Amino acid sequence: MEDTILTSEKTSNPSPLDPPSRFICHVCQKQFSQYTCPRCNSRYCSLHCYKSHSERCTESFMRENVMEEMKLMQSDEQTKRKMLDILKRFHSEEQEGMDDSMDADDDDPEDDSVLSEETVQKVLSGGPINYDDLSAEEKKRFQRAVASGELSKLIEAWDPWWLKSSARTISLSKEGTRLIHPLAKEEALSSCQDDGAGDQPSEIPPGPDAPLPPVRKLISREPSPFLAVHLVDIIYSYCFTLRLYNGDWQSDAIGSATVVLNVSSVLGQAGQPETVLEALSYCLERTCSPEYRNMGGLPFGLGLVEDVLHILSLGGPALICVLCDLQRMVQTGEEELKAEKKRKSKTEIKSKLKLAEKKIYFIMCWVHEQPGEAWSSLAAIVRAEKSSALDYRAGKNPQIAEPKTESKGKVLIEELCLSGIDLRADLAVDINCFSGWLANPREYIPSRLSCSSGFGAHWRNFAATLCSLFIMDFAMISVFSHNESL
Structure with missing residues (x-):
């Protein structure tokens, strides 16, 4: 079974690095993931699954990253004012969430603020804050914010x-x-x-x-x-x-x-x-x-x-x-x-x-x-392999026949094999150009890739055809495994 479950919720501008799909929880594998660990990017569905997925993330993320960033912040008036605005906004959002889902904590006056007055004053004075400076309640609230994914929006996207x-x-x-x-x-x-x-x-x-x-x-x-x-x-x-x-x-x-x-x-x-x-x-x-x-x-x-x-x-x-x-x-x-x-x-x-x-x-x-x-030259070969993979993913490979719905068992595999004959026929055309390479590949592949333009063109065609043959064979194996399971 596939762990990735596609839904109808599609983005307007899908990206290759941000596919329009939903994923199940990486830990329990039972529920849809709603949150993402800001450190290892593992997807999880609840606080329980977050605590189970990695002890390293829950304990050392704040100590090694968040607090380190706070230490590097310059203690000027503009930074202090910006930090105070963040604390106030975070306080108001947390208080609204507490009113909706945690009515039992209304009797505790210490729960009305995210950070204690002492901690806020330390921030405003420009002093560094680490995990040990937080009170027990503040640590719980911080861990809760990490588990819910609220802090992930504070992490800027990295540009390679x-x-x-x-x-x-x-x-x-x-x-x-x-x-x-x-x-x-x-x-x-x-x-x-x-x-x-x-x-x-x-x-x-x-x-x-x-x-x-x-x-x-x-x-x-x-x-x-x-x-x-x-x-x-x-x-x-x-x-x-x-x-x-x-x-x-x-x-x-x-x-x-x-x-x-x-x-x-x-x-x-x-x-x-x-x-x-x-x-x-x-x-x-x-x-x-x-x-x-x-x-x-x-x-x-x-x-x-x-x-x-x-x-x-x-x-x-x-x-x-x-x-x-x-x-x-x-x-x-x-x-x-x-x-x-x-x-x-x-x-x-x-x-x-x-x-x-x-x-x-x-x-x-x-x-x-x-x-x-x-x-x-090496980039041209890599680009040819990627183009072949994209063509297959987009369904542009006409040589791979669509299986008939009424076919079963071995009949389905035979149809794929027949379509594979056409691929192997095309492959034979390029193999004729590489008979010497097939006899002894270690001598005929140049170590520096300083090949002529003609050889490079034939090599790219040969690599693209090989990619199609590999994908066809992989499809045959997948269909065979599927029929065997039935």
Whole structure:
């Protein structure tokens, strides 16, 4: 059974990252989800399910994020006045809700305010407030507001750094290191105040601190000709993780690194995909899995493929910054994992993170040696795979026959197989152009993707046809499983 239940409630402007569908509760899987955890984006239906979905979210979200933001707020008169207005508005909304649903608390005079007078005065004086400063009643009210999703509206939507104009001006040295080093904390804070809002260079992850060595010094043999395919898998997992954590992977480095291992077959499963289709198929399968079904399914996954295309269009320096940021994420997760003493399967996760860190560094060195035109060729293949997936999703593939309603069992499967013959016939046309590649793919696929325009065109047709064949076979398997269940 599908856990995603479509309803008639459609938005006027549906987005690939915001599909017009309703989801069931991620915890109990019985009720429609009405709220979203502001930290991990898990969907839940009630306070009970929120408390059950993640103890890390309920206990450390406020301490590590909300209170940290309050500490960074400047204690000027305008900020104090704005905070007072927020408290008054929140107080009036809370009081209206208490009048409607919590009549039993009317006898308690302390329940008439969200924050105590002492806490409000501390806010107005510009002093920092943390979780320990709240009274027992204030803590309960805060947790109730988190559970109901009221605080989620206070979280600003994150704009990926690779979509900003400043991402196209990334410059690295010939050794791959960053040309601009970070300022001292006081200078950086002053610079941020002077620049104001807008595209900030600090939003882009910095490049490596040390020069990147040649690949020949890391291994004695020739690198795999499929490293470009592995790079697509890794970039997808990076975009998935940053979208999931709203750009703030530092808030939960262990969780972020674990998500990367779960989504990437190259980093998490020691996979060796040999085609872009194979790499994207695994990533999309993980995106649509029950573990991440609340993220949006296939539309969200196709949006991530578009993120991969954006990053590839930025060129080698941006790719190195992506891999460097991903390496820091894995390293930080590994360090925090060492500090924790009660985590289960600690040894296994640590070993996976260590291997992932080495693989990311190796591919970073490999990317540094590739010519700039390699990424446009790789982006063309990724774009062809995405177009094929979009055509199938829109029902534009005429070669997949519609099954007859009266067909049953094996007859239905035979009809799909007949339509598959046509696909395989089209596939044979492109296979003739790749007879040498089929005989020995590891020799015929160029490691730098510096192929001629004719070869690139044939390869794109070949990849698109392969995608159609894969989708047809997947449909056959799904129909077969459905008939077997009947």
